[in-house]
Amino acid sequence: METQGLKKITVIGGGSWATALVKILSEQTHVQIRWWLRSKTDIKHIRNFHHNPSYLSDVYLSPKKIRVYEQVSEALKGSHYVILAVPAAFIQESLAGLQPRHFEGKVIVSAIKGMIPGVNSLVTDWMTEAFAVDLAHTCVIAGPCHAEEVALEKQSFLSIASTNQESAEDFARLMTCRYVQAKALGDLYGVEYAAVMKNIVAIACGITHGLGFGDNFQAVLVSNAMQEIGRFVSTIDPRERELASPAYLGDLLVTSYSQFSRNRLFGNMIGRGYAVKAAQLEMKMIAEGYYATQSIMAINENQKVFLPITQAVYDILYGQQPPAAAIEELKKHLG
Structure with missing residues (x-):
């Protein structure tokens, strides 16, 4: 039976920023993290040894809170939030084969600090165009914050922006822990x-x-x-x-x-x-x-x-x- 109040969060991406976000989220009590990584070798290593061998390898990844997936569609099932944390140049490839139904009822959070090459689009706008995601159901994570300092648990600060203040505030609470403060803002663009x-x-x-x-x-x-x-x-x-x-x-x-x-x-x-x-x-x-x-x-x-x-x-x-x-x-x- 699902724990009452449990928040299921999908993280898409296997780099240093994705790993840092997984670490922050795993500090929360009622959170289940569903993590998709491209590398099958890294997935196997995380399952066996609870560390990402390629990025921030010293960070412990709790198997009680984190599940890793080889198929992105499986990682999306039942999630409340979806965090996009791959380079902008690879987001189209990472989400290839998915349909708008995979994102229905979810808040999409872009942790990508780049634009989609070729189409010159912000990630939030591209998600609206490609998957019919309502802009009010999108958020953006900004800094000032480096993944390496999160790994060291140095005091950090995040900004969560959305056109929907409630969504921004809810997600900011999920991103707040003893070494990270997160603040909600209304200025998405x-x-x-x-x-x-x-x-x-x-x-x-x-x-x-x-x-x-x-x-x-x-x-x-x-x-x-x-x-x-x-x-x-x-x-x-x-x-x-x-x-x-x-x-x-x-x-x-x-x-x-x-x-x-x-x-x-x-x-x-x-x-x-x-x-x-x-x-x-x-x-x-x-x-x-x-x-x-x-x-x-x-x-x-x-x-x-x-x-x-x-x-x-x-x-x-x-x-x-x-x-x-x-x-x-x-x-x-x-x-």
Whole structure:
């Protein structure tokens, strides 16, 4: 018999962020986690040894609360919440073969800080288009928060955004534990776009660091980036929002400066002379900002927002412009 009040939560994805979210959720008393991972080897290891061998391998994964699945459709059965935690570039492949009925009656939570390449769509919008998920039944998880610090149980903060305040507050309670505080917000699009764009900024920060720029320039770059994000988000979804709050500025800062930021690492490699493909291969992880740069520039063809930092990153990653020349041009627009 199902325990009264038991919340069934499906997590889709097997990376470091998915593993960190599983860890946070497993701190709750009345939760059953249904976890789908692509790797059958990792699934077998988790079942036998209760650790993810590929990511955050020191994190203990309670077999009492966590069930791992090889079929995503099986992992979705009976769930109240579905957390999407795969790179945006792989979400279509991960959900291939599913139908709108698989998501009926569930709240869809995007933990993906990227856009769907090719279609240039936010994950929440794509779920509405592809699976008829009502936007009011979607949430977004933003930071400032890195998976590696969750694994170490360092104090962290999450922002849960939704057009449905009740859904945001309910899920924020599930994501709150002794080392994580979660707060509900009503600005779904603002938080989601800001989470996408801060990865582009982190690449820019990494590039300048790789080129030998110091803290002074990084501070100017990040402060200008917050203005750039504000201009873009206000154009896409005009409303009152406090951009200095953790969901916007906080998430931008941690991604731009942290040693754990894969987007900053990717940019740093580019600044040091790596070709894009070489940097991607050596990292063995997805830098969401790479795809996001192209998506934001495509959207901005119609919006015409002044985005000098995004433009500079695009010119380097997609236009083969030398990083030093692109940053020299960018300097003219900062201040």
